[in-house]
Amino acid sequence: MEYMTTTEISKIWNISSRRVAILCEQDRINGAIKKGKMWLIPDDAEKPNDARKKINVIGEI
Template sequence: MEYLSLRQTAEKWGLSIRRVQTLCSTDRIPGATKIGSYWAIPVDAEKPRDERIKSGKYVKRV
């Protein structure tokens, strides 16, 4: 299996390196593995949907 670095994945998806790192650490990218201090992301991994709040309002769902 081939892997990409944080930088390569960020360029591929049009995100910042920090955002991709956050997605990896919160298990939002399936198959992402931490090797030492580096993240390895599978080449065929799909960009996760952006679940951050865009309206600026926090909505409490029950």
């Protein structure tokens, strides 16, 4: 398995590297490990949904 840094993943996912680090800290990226001060993320990891945004469900009030 290959690993990528928060900077590399942030470019692929089009979000900031700080946001990727926060997702790692919240254990929202499967397989992410911390090596010293650096997060290593599997290259096949999927971008988690943004929990900060509410999703409107049709039919609910």
